[in-house]
Amino acid sequence: MAAATGVESYSEMKEPIIQTINITKSFPGTIALAQFNFELLPGEVHCLIGENGAGKSTFIKILSGVYSPDSGEIIIDNKRYDSLSTQLARGIGIHTVYQDDVLVPHISVAENIYLGSEIMRKRIFMNYRTVYENAEELARHYGIDLDVKEVYENLNPADQQFTKILKTLAQSPKILVLDEPTQVFSINETDLILNIVKKVSATGTGVVYIAHDLDEIIKVAHRVTVLRDGKKVAGHDEGINKLDSTLLAKEMVGRPVELFYKKKKHTIGDIVFEVKNLRLASTSKPIEFSVRKGEILGIAGLKGSGRSAIARSIFGALDRYSGQVIYEGNDITPKNPIEAVRHGLAYLTEDKKANGLFLSMPVDQNITIVGLSSIHRSLIKLKREQDIAGNFISRMKIKTAGLNQEVQYLSGGNQQKVVIAKWLFRDANILIVDEPTHGIDVNAKTEVYELFTELASAGKSIIMISSEMPEIISMSDRVIVIRNCEISKVLSGDDITEHNILAGYLGGTD
Template sequence: MSGKLLEMKGVTKRFPGVYALKGVDFELEIGEVHALLGENGAGKSTLMKILNGIYSIDEGNIFINRNEVQIHGVKDAQKYGISIIHQEISLVPYLSIAENIYLGRESVTKTGFIDQKTMYENAQKLLNDFDLGLSADTTVNKLNVAQQQMIEIIKAVSFHSKIIVMDEPTSSLTEKEVDFLFKTIRNLKEQGVGIVYISHRMNELFEITDRITVMRDGTYIGTVITKDTTNEKLISMMVGRELTNYYVRDFSVSDECVLKVSNLTKKGVIENTSFELRKGEILGFSGLVGAGRSELMKCIFGLDSFEQGEIFVKGNKVTIKNPNDAIKNKIAYVTENRKEEGLFLIQSVQYNVTIKILDEFMKFFRVNSKVENMETNNYIKELSIKTPSPNQEVKNLSGGNQQKVLISRWLATKPQVLILDEPTRGVDVGAKAEIYSIMNQLVKEGVSIIMISSELPEVINMSDRVAVMCKGKIQKILTKDSFNQETIMHYATGGN
């Protein structure tokens, strides 16, 4: 099968104070997987939200099967066979899996009532087809992030759409689930479905896509055939320059212990866990989804309680019952779920950066705006946050720039221990390199970092040591000269 399924020509979109898109072209063939690649803020998600009717188009034209169409809302997009899987999960937490899959298009009986039996049977068949081992009547809030992401994918497939947009679909998936997703994508291709695939994981693009279109700063840069290009070529197109020294590390760690966790236990979650963190070290935490890495860090930071165990900071036993206790002990935590647990989305960049250190700018109950502005602008510059001004609402920034705002907030507290939970999830290669450089500079200055990451190349290249967790336990702590992908996965899957 071949032929033009979708054409977007000269698409332009403006937001207050900024051009999000400027005359962008994009096309999709029948049965093609076409990647959209670009740094955060390049306009990829904006372009796809226009296609899905979430944003209105200011200028340009959209053609489906060579016929020009007007998309004024999500219903229009569905009418034309378009579905989108968003980067941020948008399921209703207190509804069942079946109710989420068929929300707004429930089966009804002849008498006009919702046909629960048929709806649940159809949903269960979809779940069984994907071999998830889940029941259709399970409420979504009982699922982990990876399972919720798979439900989003199943929901999109259930529309029988001819165009499916996948925005960072693997960001929360395990290797097994990624393999299954790719198998699903190949099956959809054989049925003539066109897939727009947005991802920062370059290895995925070379495995699953046919063509790649690169965007930069809201403009179209070019389209290449995947098998005819290289990593280096794509990165150069994305950032406008060659990107060298991608992983930046100077390995020099002292023997001084700054954080010691002893026999920490949270029933059913963490079991008898102990480790030490040294000054100027990056201690990587690896493991499969559900291994207990984030849960362990939330206990250390005071977000969750634990039944037994002790925490020592620089040799002194400390009691941490809440995040304020952790902050007083110079511990900071950048959560993996920036939108629900980290950011104030309707507040400005400046508000989000300085909220934890506001008392530094206060005098006689008044804020010294000049000093606060200087502090904010310093982090905007240091982390290359793309924003029209410090007063821009964070919800209007791209996902990667939101992540950099959240990191800035905790750097502003001048921590001695910085916990980074998936610090580069949803972040482009240019921004990743900047974050790695910042991490390296921090450890050179004596800050100690705990980094949870699902990306093994990131763990291997940035860590001094790696703690591998499995089922709530630290299975093994590996030194720099003894870890590689095979060794880490051996212990992550329960190996001795």
């Protein structure tokens, strides 16, 4: 097994190092992975591609023991497992580099690399010299130019990513799992990562590689599996050299029509809201767009594309380099959220638990918090507050044990409705909603869509940020696609297709 064979000969060793059979994993409301079969040979680079929510992350979390599958088997070295634990996965030699791994910020690169597997002298003292030498040797071996004595937090994002990968490689993994390793990289750095992958696989290590960039995958993969909505839709294990990104992109999209919510049409008014010359940093290109009365403008963007930063900067919650926000012809550019709210803007955040809700406070108080001035004279009229909250609860079908139930005990979908109710009570006219249906079940999603449609036809304008294709496509009157904090495409009418949005994500020019 340990024999160092060349890249070309991987297929001669037929025995897979890991195999999964009919793995299924569901979360409340969604099936993240359905009957998924997968195998990895020694020395093979097996790429997984698919959109957000296709099931890639779920799968690697199962491989590394974070999630237990509902059913199915994992076979490693002829042993069958129902599920792995994180310790078991590590023991077997499965090591994962996650997108959002965190290392210790204020110790050196070398110390981070050997953290948890310290090199000791007489079992008590850290052997710093060996730590530095080994780390340096490791970096040199994989062709990375890195000062291993530098403090981790001083590194640029790319070098931080290299450190994470080196830390994993120091464990001599049998199976290396890389979750979008090149997201923070320029082209040259990406080539470095691809070289590492080739080098590692040449020693017999199997690599599971997840990426969005299809060209990158074609350069490195021995095999490609395409996932869509938790299912394997295509596998390519031969003729990989002839594979082209257009085919893969086509396979990633193309959903059946039942998955799309059918929005009722309504009339759209004049432009009420404009963003002009918005630049988050001095180096970024200006972002400009406008929204009409009653319009739903979709902002499509992957995580890390800058979509939420744009929303926050419009709302005055994030510093911007330049930009004007215009509402009904007046410059209202908010300096902070206080001004934004005063001008009728609402921002429904992506992570409602972290920054949208007051979890320890009851439902009624969550709904009225931004509009308290309308229910008090000298003191808050508690009766009035309860009536109003009760109204929202029945109108929006919020399931709660009562008005004084703390919102932390509500389900995700109902929590989202509480957040929407909060801004409706304030009578906000421009709603910026960030991933409005993230983590809520299918029925609740439909209810949220109905609510948005109703609001838009009542004359509210909605700016909807989402990385879910069906949502963007079925809800939006127009779509702008964001990539690297810039608008990469503007789509409307029949041009709003999965293919065009994906092309916008990837920076294609067709």
